[in-house]
Amino acid sequence: MRTKYMICCHLVAAFFLMGCSTPKLVNLDPITVSENAAGVNIYRGSYTKLTDIINTKLDLSFSWDSAYVYGKATIHAKPYFYPSDEIILDANGFRINSIALVKKDDRQPLRYTYNGKKLSIKLDKSYTRDQDYTIFIDYVAMPNKLKIGEDIASAGDRGFYFINKDGKDKDKPRQIWTQGETECNSNWFPTINGPQEKMTQEINITVPNEYVSLSNGSLEYSTLNGNGTRTDSWRQEQPHATYLTMIAVGNFVITKDKWRDKEVSYYTEPAFASTARLVFGKTPEMIEFFSKKLGVDYPWDKYSQIVVRDFVSGAMENTTATVFFDRMNMSPGEYLDENHEDIISHELFHHWFGDLVTAESWSNLPLNESFATYGEYLWDEHKYGRETADLKGLEDLSAYLGGDRKVNPDVIRFDYADREQMFDEISYQKGGRIIHMLRKTVGDDVFFKALNLYLTRHAYKSVEIHDLRLAFEEVSGMDLNWFFNQWFLASGHPSLNIQSNYNPEKKEVSVTINQKQDLSKFPLYRIPIAVDVYSGGKVERKEIVLDKKDQTFIFPSAIMPDLINTDAEKYILGEKVDNKTLNQNIFQYRNAPLFMDRFEAVRNMLQMKNEAPARATLIEAFKDKNWFIRTAALSVFDKLTTDEQKSVYEQIRGIALKDEVSLVRAAAVNILGKFYSSQNNRDIYDITKKDKAPSVVKATEDIIGKQ
Structure with a gap:
């Protein structure tokens, strides 16, 4: 899952704080999570495995009026190890119609107890781990009736969403989509919660003919029902965690692409089909890069990406079918300001780290999210070079250091009050930076060979942090307990x-x-x-x-x-x-090789901007090759002398018109309005108000509105 952090104040605050003020979350329902009381002894271990679900088959239809899900679940399972005469499933807020044991073509009714959350089914006999069985459950799920604070923690935990179900909102399409992480899929089909349980699946979705559907795996066939509906049959033959199961339904245009011989597709609303390839078109290149870099080819049948309305997070890496929030519905101009390649690469990298190899407990969530965050860095490094990747690393470091934390928890933590606490800047940004340090500590050859070993050894299985350490130790020959203990298993x-x-x-x-x-x-x-x-x-x-x-x-x-x-x-x-002295910072800016060298030097000189040599060097940085440093250097303007401002006036006009990055152009327009209001800049504004980027247009309109 990607909780989207927006760049705040163009990250200029990072020059002083090494981080933004509190990162801004977008499109998220509020979640109230209490902290542990001081001295409380809590251990959040992995869930005990009693039953192994081998395969789940779902036959689904829906009532838009009541927001009900009508389901028939056929679950093929066996005891995990110890003999058992029952199966206990998570099923939140269901109406159970019938439950039966399936024997060939016969169904034998089974006794069960149900408390509204846990469904305990008594089997016909005690089964050993070598004996499997199949049960059938006819049920109705009612996700909209789940009560916040009683059945679910927040509106973002319903798991199944009917968007504009009555069709009264003319500006919003009717859609269905699901969101399973952390343990919300049990709100619409009976299953076993937790990241440790993996299964294959078949889902038959009955929808109105005018809609398309999406689910995990491949679309095997579609059947016209003769009543204005169609049943789409989706099958996933490789096991994955139950929280990764998804469906989506709506009026989507499918833009087809491919990677090698596998389908890659982009599902968007019709109004945004023309920009689907602009937004998502680098996906095949990303798949190829990650496959080669890891030495493990993309392991799933297909890869689809779908943009839905009112999503509860930034995106979700459901296996083969990632769901994105509606900020991915972009015009070409909006794409100039923010292309969201970070979120696309993040969710794709999850298909190795999180989907193929899955954290066995929420305590080990960084094994999913830290790697997905580092996938963003790897893609930027490959596509745009280390300069751009290190800016991504700075964003992550800033998000972590600037996080609003009352406590500083361990990265791998077993004492959280609520599992939702794991989805924070510790698991994401800090964890991503730790993985980068691990890479720098062991070297690239060991790093990528160890990742290959980790992925191949644990493919389609669940893992804990020590599995990662052991892979690195086996490849490197080094004892790395010291590294994992101080970074992953400690705080601060x-x-x-x-x-x-x-x-x-x-x-x-x-x-x-x-x-x-x-x-x-x-x-x-x-x-x-x-x-x-x-x-x-x-x-x-x-x-x-x-x-x-x-x-x-x-x-x-x-x-x-x-x-x-x-x-x-x-x-x-x-x-x-x-x-460092001012002269040392100037030397570092001009001679050291890395983006972060120049970043640190510029940050330090911004704190020395009362000194003329510092201001002169910051003016040099207006032409820096990195857009972020150019933008940050422009913040020196409040300390420039009148003569210095006059000397760079034509340069600022040129930046407003010609800088290749829209956010820098917008910053220059703001400077013209604030520091050169007595000058006649109408010729510049006449051009910038027609800029393709919304950020530049808005900056121009704000200035014109004040004149």
Whole structure:
């Protein structure tokens, strides 16, 4: 699942806080989750496996008027290990019509008890783990009647949604869609909740002829019923977690694409069919890249992506059929401002991490979400280069450090008060950054080979964090308990103070690093670090290991270095204060190779903007190759002198018209309106008010409206 974090204030706040103010969530129903009381001893382990569902077949039809789901479930199952004479299913708020044991063509009624949530069915005998059986359940699910606070925690937990069911809203189409994560699919079909239970499935969906349907797996056939309805039969032959089962129904246009010999399709409302390929068209390239990079080909029958109205999250990675919120309904202009490739790559990467190999418990959710978040980084790195990927990494780091947390939980945590707490910036953004550190710690060859081993060894199974560690240890030959213990199985992050000095008498460089985090709450970190020493037109890399609270490292240097760049790979997840002079920051901006080098230098110079050399270098950054740094550098304007503002006036006009990124053009338009209101910029506004990007048009209209 992707909870969509919007870029706030163009992330400029990150230059000062290493993170936005509280990230803004979009399109989400509020969820009230209480924290654990101090001293409460809670352990959220994996659910005990009593029954193994082998296959579920559903025959479904719907009543739009009552918002009922009429279902017939045929469940093929067996005891997981111990002999059993019953099967216990999750079924929330159903009306049960009948339950029977299926024997060939015969149905034998079975006794059962039902409390409105748990359905306990007494079998005809005690079965061993080598004996399977099939039961039939005729039921009615009533998701709209589930009471918030009693049956479900929030409106976002209904699991099954009728959109505009009475058709009275003329601006909204009638649709049906489902959302299973975390444990909401049991609101519309009887199953076993939890990420540990995997099954194959067949779903027959009866819909009005004018609508199309979508579900997991392949559409095997469609049958016209002669009464204005059609039954679509979908089959998924590979096992997946029960929470990943989905259906959707509505007036969608299907735009067909392909990857190798597999169907790739985009389901959109008719009004947005013309931009479906613009928005989703890189999907086959993404599938090919991830398949090759992981050494595991996309493992499912097809891949469909559907955009629905009023979705309860950003997107959901249902196996072979991802559902997206309606902000993916974009015009070409809106696509310029935000193309949402991050969310597309996130959900696709889940089809390896989360769908193929699934966390066995919600406590282990980062095995799904951290990897999907890192999939966004990998795609950006492949498609657009490390410069763009590192900006994505900065967004994730900023979202984590700027998160509004009353407590700082472990990444893999077994003491949550509610499983919904797991869907936070710890599991997503922090976890993604930890995976990046793991990659930097072991190297690319080990990293991707270990991921291949992890995926192939545990394909179609569920896992816990130690399965990932063991794969990395097997490939690398290293003991990595220290890494997993301090990052995945602990809370917090390092807070580093870095001070570099040069002793001309001893001709030595010293780098002193202090770990400032509260060691009574957070680990004393072991961190391999690269230190680049720039001297005499050359750069020399030193490798060190930080593993003490206060540590000093000494390097020989014949002359005073121009720069000592600690954490030269810029991969440490944490807060850093690196005490550099203005000249050192200027040197770093102009000479160090990475986006994050320039980012840190510009961030520091923005705090030194009373100094003329800092302002001059920030003006240089108006032409930086990275749009984000260009935008952030423009925030120096409030400290520019009158002469400095005059000197860059024509440059700002040019940026407003010609910068390749719409958000930078919009920032320049805002500057023209705020700092050059006495100038005649009407010729610029006449052009920018016709810009294809809404952000630029809005900036222009706001200025014109104030004149």
